[in-house]
Amino acid sequence: MQRVLVLDKSKNPLMPCHPARAHQLLKQGKAAVFRQYPFTIILKERDGGDVQPVTIKVDPGSKTTGIPMVADFRAGKRVIWAGKLTHRGQQIRDRLLSHRQIRRGRRVRKTRYRLARFLNRRRVGSKLAPSLQSRVENTLTWVGRLSRWSPINSISMELVRFDMQLMENAEISGVEYQQGELAGYEVREYLLEKWGRECAYCHAADRPLEIEHITPKSRGGSNRVSNLTVACHDCNQRKGSQTATEFGHANIQQQAKQPLKDAAAVNATRWALWRRMDTLGLPLEVGTGGRTKFNRVKQDYPKAHWIDAACVGESGEQIYTSLNHAPLQMKTTGHQSRQMCRVDKYGFPRTSAKQGRVHFGFQTGDIVRAMVTKGVKRGMYVGRVSVRASGFFNITTPTGTIQGISYRYFTPIHKSDGYLYEKGEALSPATTRVAVPPRQVQ
Ligand SMILES: [Zn+2]
Numbered sequence: 242m243q244r245v246l247v248l249d250k251s252k253n254p255l256m257p258c259h260p261a262r263a264h265q266l267l268k269q270g271k272a273a274v275f276r277q278y279p280f281t282i283i284l285k286e287r288d289g290g291d292v293q294p295v296t297i298k299v300d301p302g303s304k305t306t307g308i309p310m311v312a313d314f315r316a317g318k319r320v321i322w323a324g325k326l327t328h329r330g331q332q333i334r335d336r337l338l339s340h341r342q343i344r345r346g347r348r349v350r351k352t353r354y355r356l357a358r359f360l361n362r363r364r365v366g367s368k369l370a371p372s373l374q375s376r377v378e379n380t381l382t383w384v385g386r387l388s389r390w391s392p393i394n395s396i397s398m399e400l401v402r403f404d405m406q407l408m409e410n411a412e413i414s415g416v417e418y419q420q421g422e423l424a425g426y427e428v429r430e431y432l433l434e435k436w437g438r439e440c441a442y443c444h445a446a447d448r449p450l451e452i453e454h455i456t457p458k459s460r461g462g463s464n465r466v467s468n469l470t471v472a473c474h475d476c477n478q479r480k481g482s483q484t485a486t487e488f489g490h491a492n493i494q495q496q497a498k499q500p501l502k503d504a505a506a507v508n509a510t511r512w513a514l515w516r517r518m519d520t521l522g523l524p525l526e527v528g529t530g531g532r533t534k535f536n537r538v539k540q541d542y543p544k545a546h547w548i549d550a551a552c553v554g555e556s557g558e559q560i561y562t563s564l565n566h567a568p569l570q571m572k573t574t575g576h577q578s579r580q581m582c583r584v585d586k587y588g589f590p591r592t593s594a595k596q597g598r599v600h601f602g603f604q605t606g607d608i609v610r611a612m613v614t615k616g617v618k619r620g621m622y623v624g625r626v627s628v629r630a631s632g633f634f635n636i637t638t639p640t641g642t643i644q645g646i647s648y649r650y651f652t653p654i655h656k657s658d659g660y661l662y663e664k665g666e667a668l669s670p671a672t673t674r675v676a677v678p679p680r681q682v683q
Pocket of ligand 1 (some may be wrong): 440441443445473474475477
């Protein structure tokens, strides 16, 4: 169950409470709604109170980042709130590309007489690409926001995919293992990344992959990572005691010698995020991807971004969570469009220039409720508003867009803050009340 975030009357965070308790406080008039997403209440009377340590855990991904909060109760560590942050890296890349093309077109059409600009860019130090930078900033925004509204006293994040040190002395016991030691997980993650998560021989991706010796052990092959690849069961069996070259895949024997070059690129964003997190002044724990998976599999949890994040690092060894948590989905939308007016297919202006972003107190992106009392559009709608200077707005609800509703019918629910919110799907139906019991980690 997602807990409700609670602030005291001076806006200091208190321990998040059960939704039923929040409902009671609101009904008794002891609290008011402070924020809709994530749902936060503010107490009217109380100032200060006891809090338990809460850790914010982060599993930075390229498309989505899982952000759960884990409280350290006397009975054990428990997930009290979970969020799933969706990035817009691809969109940023596309927008910058179109921005650049428009600018080039304009220069060619209108300023051909000017001398070409040349060596006019200044860059200090190394810099991430804008699409990568936005992932770092989005994650930091949410770490910052959540630590304002809940009593967070430490951060834990996944820093790298695999621990090269741990892999050096890895002991591979049995080719078919799935549940080996921690070092085994590091090796497995590394190999999956290196061989593109598919069978190296037949390129099948939709079946379980086994770790396979390129030069078999029976022929003097070693357990070193450079002698390993991943293969499906069938290929592994058919290859038997042949080397990859004898099996008709000389290219694999070649590729095996090369280390994984783009591991650095994969991890670049995470290191940048780590450097920024380190300046927040909270204790920061880091873990590897291999360890995350190890912890999750040992505790028998299904795969989800927020569960992976909860299992990050040493503190993720033993975590309680119920599977009917419906994580809050936070989709990055950005704040406004740079384009001044819409254009037709030839690039000529189709509308007049924008006249400011706020109209009648509303802004595009606000989440609103519209109670339309008359006409053909009569009804109640909740969704995201697109404002028009005319005062007739569009509202986008999960079922579709309704156009041209007067601003008079709207009530704001949540001011635009660069994200679109949705209640996520729970992994098991809400009727299941039984939390997964903690399992002993061997
Ligand atoms: Zn295969």
